[in-house]
Amino acid sequence: MGGTFDPIHHGHLVAASEVQALFDLDEVVFVPTGKPWQKDAGQVSPAEHRYLMTVIATASNPRFTVSRVDIDRPGLTYTIDTLRDLAAQRPDAELFFITGADALAQILSWKDADELFELAHFIGVTRPGHELTDNGLPRDRVTLQEVPAMAISSTDCRARVERGEPVWYLVPDGITQYIHKHHLYAQP
Numbered sequence: 776m777g778g779t780f781d782p783i784h785h786g787h788l789v790a791a792s793e794v795q796a797l798f799d800l801d802e803v804v805f806v807p808t809g810k811p812w813q814k815d816a817g818q819v820s821p822a823e824h825r826y827l828m829t830v831i832a833t834a835s836n837p838r839f840t841v842s843r844v845d846i847d848r849p850g851l852t853y854t855i856d857t858l859r860d861l862a863a864q865r866p867d868a869e870l871f872f873i874t875g876a877d878a879l880a881q882i883l884s885w886k887d888a889d890e891l892f893e894l895a896h897f898i899g900v901t902r903p904g905h906e907l908t909d910n911g912l913p914r915d916r917v918t919l920q921e922v923p924a925m926a927i928s929s930t931d932c933r934a935r936v937e938r939g940e941p942v943w944y945l946v947p948d949g950i951t952q953y954i955h956k957h958h959l960y961a962q963p
């Protein structure tokens with residue numbers, strides 16, 4: 776599962792857990808982006824903070840791991856490179872890329888979109904406020920999957936912290952503590 780994870784929240788974790796169980800996946804690899812090219816670079820927290828929060832949030836699940844491939848690769852982050860790196864590290868694995876309905880709708884604008892579908896099967900999960908459609912996508916390489924709806928976004932979590940509002944229970948407890956300890960999201 777790729778994402779900016781700024782911060783990781785329970786929407787990500789529920790989606791990953793549900794897909795792991797339904798597709799009987801051996802491992803869910805969370806891959807924090809290095810430099811997401813479709814997001815404003817100045818607005819994204821340093822990669823090491825996002826990586827560490829992802830490690831903390833996933834530590835208790837034996838099937839969840841975190842990969843540094845995107846944050847250690849210089850330059851902008853493209854999923855085509857993520858999948859090539861993961862495939863090289865796990866030559867025998869069948870790869871699935873878990874993504875939200877909003878990201879899936881944009882996938883044809885991603886770098887080397889055609890080749891993406893050769894490297895992985897894409898699982899698009901429901902996300903409140905975004906319709907789940909696979910228009911124009913190869914049916915045999917994309918599966919749409921309903922997961923329990925969690926109306927949580929990283930944008931909202933950041934805004935809540937900035938306004939001094941709680942994010943308890945939207946993110947794992949360790950993430951709330953990490954955000955406060957490191958004064959993320961422009962807290963006073």
Ligand SMILES: Nc1ncnc2c1ncn2[C@@H]1O[C@H](COP(=O)(O)OP(=O)(O)OP(=O)(O)O)[C@@H](O)[C@H]1O
Pocket residue numbers: 777778779780781785786787790873874875876877878879900901902903925926927928929930931
């Ligand atoms: N509540 C949610 N339910 C299901 N999928 C989600 C949810 N939140 C995010 N996702 C999906 O997880 C992936 C990574 O998301 P990302 O890290 O960008 O989080 P985000 O909450 O969308 O962040 P932001 O609000 O900063 O854009 C994306 O594919 C996104 O669609």
Ligand SMILES: O=C(O)c1ccc[n+]([C@@H]2O[C@H](COP(=O)([O-])O)[C@@H](O)[C@H]2O)c1
Pocket residue numbers: 776777778779780806808811813814852853854855874878884885886
């Ligand atoms: O490869 C691309 O061109 C591309 C463009 C936009 C997003 N992505 C990937 O989609 C995932 C979710 O991205 P985001 O920005 O919604 O956090 C993450 O793994 C990104 O690297 C990939």
